[in-house]
Amino acid sequence: MPSIHASNALQPFRVLDLSRVRAGPTCVRILADFGADVIRIEPPKGVDPNEAMFAADRWSGDFQNLNRNKRSLTLNLKKPEGKEILLKLVRDADVVVENWRPNVKNRLGLDYESLAAINPRIILASISGFGQTGPYVDRPGFDQILQGMGGLMSVTGIPGQGPVRAGLAVADSSTGLYAAIGILTALIERQQSGKGQWVHASLLHSQIAMMDFQAARYLNDGDIPIQVGNNHPTSSPMGLFAASDGNFNLGASGEGNWIRFCNVLGKTEWLSEPEFADEKLRVKHRARLNGLIQDVFSTQTVDHWVEQLNNAGVPAGPVYTVPQVFEDPQVKHLGVAKTLSAWEGGERQFITQPVTLTRTPAHLERSAPGWGEHTEEILSDLGYDDQGIRRLYKDGTV
Template sequence: MPAIHASAALQRFRVLDLSRVRSGPTCVRMLADFGADVIRIEPPPGIDPNEAMFAADRWSGDFQNLNRNKRSLTLNLKKPEGAEVLKRLVKSADVVVENWRPDVKERLGMDYESLSRINPRVILASISGFGQTGPYAHRPGFDQIIQGMGGLMSVTGLPGQGPVRAGLAVSDSSTGLYVAIGILTALLEREISGKGQWVHASLLHAQIAMMDFQGARYLNDGDVPVQAGNDHPTSSPMGLFHAANGPFNLGASGEGNWQRFCAALKQPQWLKDPDFSTEKLRVRNRGRLTKEIQEIFSTATVEHWVKLLNEAGVPAGPVYTVPQLFEDPQVQHLGVAKKITAWQGGDRSFITQPVTLERTPADVKRSAPGWGEHTDEILKEAGYSEDAVTSLKNSGVV
């Protein structure tokens, strides 16, 4: 079966995906959902000692979600013949994505200089834990390690609680998205120069970039961010409050929202209170303000307050569990989840791309591939004969 393009937007591009775990597959998934012909290149079963972590359970929701819209080619790069197959594929590729440790690609002859000699237009996208150079370049890096070193765990959790990891793979996912933007930028630049280039990012740098206003506060104002729990560190009233039947989030920051909030709760005296006259003062006097607000919120339900505040133009929303969020009517209207029949014959559900292109939208057209499911067809597209494919199989190259 030839490549099935999920969208017309990127269908002219071919991407070789050598990445593993989460950051790289997240990057490449975006390209695949917008129509790129993505070939996931992975070792044959039994070659990689870590395969159980990222390749064996191909029916799991996580693997399916990360690797949908891709084809799979098994290739043993430890064999010279495997490296030659990859080099032949590079000749017709637009992008190669990898997240090996920096020294691995040099050892395999897959560094940018080597690839550009094969195909001057190719773009090599590299993801690492700590960067391609520097004192930590050869360290292994997992998401939680980077959450700690990138400052996120120091500002997550309740005050005095001690470091807390975020409940999702922030550094992995953000790095993947940053690299996808870098690849698309390099493809646009190639239209002018006719040349490829090396695009690379680290989980550490991406995590610190995601710290955004927290990091900027420290660099420019000397304000050291700390754990603030469910309160926003620089805005009030903004955070988690409790209604009679459970918690909900309130975002009454800024003077306009503050005025609408006071009107909605019928508390005009707050507007005249000198302790609450500015955002900074409301943050400074958060304890007293929160206590007074909480007394009011405890008299009615989450549903009552969310409806009242939104109708008044004040941001507010319930706190969902994962099952609840997929039941929300707006989530369903947005088409956040899509179910398709997988190659194994059962149905799998996928989280769709959150950005919409009206004329050439992303889509999920097929489930994650079986291990080496498309090996024969990809090799034949690259010019290998039936006998050559059989020989590569017999020698353990594919």
């Protein structure tokens, strides 16, 4: 079988990807980019009423970016032979990833215990909105729902304007990352025990984990985080300021940065100002301090201040639009975007993996597959002849 191996790092492993939308494909994309043989298993066209949401537009940049380096097998798991084919694949697989509602895999007989009975080394990764048990186990969960329930929307936005969703899928993407970490940990542990295990991650838990210091402040100090707009909740001066020609971000937290910052602005008298004597006082008197800083910043351009501050070791940076991001020289140097030929012809651009391994780095080898593009080669490898494959197509199994 001509597997796709984008890297040597995970080349020995085969992953069966039953996931859809974002959290699951994000998880599996990491494994694929580091060389796992990933088989994306999806229903034949017309079987799933929600297919337009997660599979129909194969050419979209989002679908391509989520599903590169994978092969595609169509399989109708509601048909007995469709499930039989999946279980044949499970026998030699290392990982199965799914993000159905928790009761679906039990109904299909694809729960961990059933899979482990066929292959004791299998690792089942289950991604859900709310977890595999508990009072919300049957609830559907989308990213924005969990941004709200995980606290993120309550601390995002300008004070007084009401809750605001983050401009990216924080709950989905972080759950995919946490699930991938769980899978890799389980693969390492399997080297010792020889046994697989069930890995599960939820959008709710992941979103709360991403709250990190905001949640820890509440749990340990009773400090309830609120919206502070573009200011940092516990550091000052730190936030968004306007230069003469646009906005930029400043991060002058900590005493060392504060001293360097005052020197850059030529405002050393601020160092002896009682209201600015330490970080807590600068946060308390932030409105006054920010006003003084803004008066100075408005006299020069973004480029001037970013250069002067960075040269002094004070973090500062422009606020880019998305097109400007990809024109930045450091972004280009890091190889953040890569162009590949797509399966229908033409080219697509992809975001590369942000983690670099020096000996076995991730690679982007192929664009996302066409719907069922590899069905015949995968079935042939399982022992089906041409006649058998035609029969499976005819009866809607694949």
